[in-house]
Amino acid sequence: MTYELYYWDGLQGRGEFVRLALEEAGADYIEVARGDEHDGLGTGAMMAVMDSKSEPYPPFAPPFLKDGDLLIAQTANILFYLGPRHGLAPGVDSLRYVVNGLQLTIADMVTEAHDTHHPLSGSLYYEEQKDAAKVRAADFIDHRIPKFMGYFERVLKQNPAGDRDPYLVGDSLTYVDLSMFQLIDGLYYAFPRAMKSFPKRYPRLAALHDAVLERPRIAAYLDSDRRITHNESCVFRHYPELDKDTR
Numbered sequence: 001m002t003y004e005l006y007y008w009d010g011l012q013g014r015g016e017f018v019r020l021a022l023e024e025a026g027a028d029y030i031e032v033a034r035g036d037e038h039d040g041l042g043t044g045a046m047m048a049v050m051d052s053k054s055e056p057y058p059p060f061a062p063p064f065l066k067d068g069d070l071l072i073a074q075t076a077n078i079l080f081y082l083g084p085r086h087g088l089a090p091g092v093d094s095l096r097y098v099v100n101g102l103q104l105t106i107a108d109m110v111t112e113a114h115d116t117h118h119p120l121s122g123s124l125y126y127e128e129q130k131d132a133a134k135v136r137a138a139d140f141i142d143h144r145i146p147k148f149m150g151y152f153e154r155v156l157k158q159n160p161a162g163d164r165d166p167y168l169v170g171d172s173l174t175y176v177d178l179s180m181f182q183l184i185d186g187l188y189y190a191f192p193r194a195m196k197s198f199p200k201r202y203p204r205l206a207a208l209h210d211a212v213l214e215r216p217r218i219a220a221y222l223d224s225d226r227r228i229t230h231n232e233s234c235v236f237r238h239y240p241e242l243d244k245d246t247r
Contacts, residue, residue: 003029004066006046006059011234012186014075014110015063020178021079023221025086033062076103079175088175099169102155102176106183109148113190114235116140116242126239137242141194145187149202152180156204166208173215180205181212186236193243 003022007015009031022029035041049071052058059073065081072078080100083089089096119136120129152168161171168176184205188195199206212218221227230236 001028001068003027004032005029005063006032006049006065007063009033009043010228010231012182012228012230013063013235014107016182016228017075017106017175017179018063018065018078018082019226020182020218020221021082021086021088021175023226024173024175024178024215024217025082025088026217027082027086076100076107079103079179083175088173088178090170090174092170095169099174099176102152102168103179105148105151106176106179109144109183110186110235112140112144112148113186116190117237117239126237130241133239133242137191138244141191141244141246145191145194146201149198149205153202153205156208166204166211168208173212177208178212178218181209181218184209186230189230190236190238191243192238194246197246 005015005018005022007013007018012019030041032041033043033046035045037044046062049055049064049066050058050061055071057071059071061073063075063078064071064073065078066072067081072081080089080096080103083099084096089099116137117126117133118124118129119132126133155168156166159168159170161167165171166177167173168180184198188198213222230238232238
């Protein structure tokens with residue numbers, strides 16, 4: 001059965017974490033909002049699901065995923081569903097919760113990355129909050145990136161099965177490794193100056209990023225027109241005035 005992925009057209013955003021899992025799995029899926037409205041697709045079709053009066057539990061916001069009659073909202077929840085079905089989650093139940101916990105921690109950092117350029121309000125334009133954004137971005141670079149990445153680096157180091165392979169949990173790739181790649185990739189785009197020292201400071205995370213980059217299906221996806229480029233309407237945005245060099 002073909003999955004239906006709902007996310008905003010033209011944005012990587014939080015939908016990209018789901019796309020990477022679907023691509024690595026070789027799963028059949030369609031992007032509803034990127035489709036033609038004459039085929040019953042497009043942004044209107046996505047909004048219709050969100051505004052539905054007949055759907056008992058409509059999603060608050062994308063991304064959400066339909067698998068037949070099943071409707072699943074929230075990135076981490078979607079990945080928690082997809083992982084075991086496509087060999088992207090540990091076989092041990094207890095470790096599946098570890099992976100989910102790490103995914104939720106990634107989601108926390110994604111929110112903080114977004115708030116570097118929208119620190120006051122999501123309804124205001126960036127240009128209306130630039131001064132506050134400079135303060136927030138500087139703190140994010142100086143304190144929050146080291147806080148989160150130091151933790152993730154330690155998880156990699158302490159993984160009992162991770163002596164030879166750069167995986168966060170267990171001895172094989174899971175969806176949280178793909179999500180970590182996307183988080184790092186987004187930070188490289190948004191803060192290229194601040195991230196210059198990243199491979200030296202976090203060598204295990206840098207190795208994980210590079211290992212995901214070399215996976216055949218991921219490499220093919222990144223080189224395809226299915227991959228939406230980073231842009232300044234998305235979660236990770238590059239505003240040079242928010243970037244800075246780090247030691």
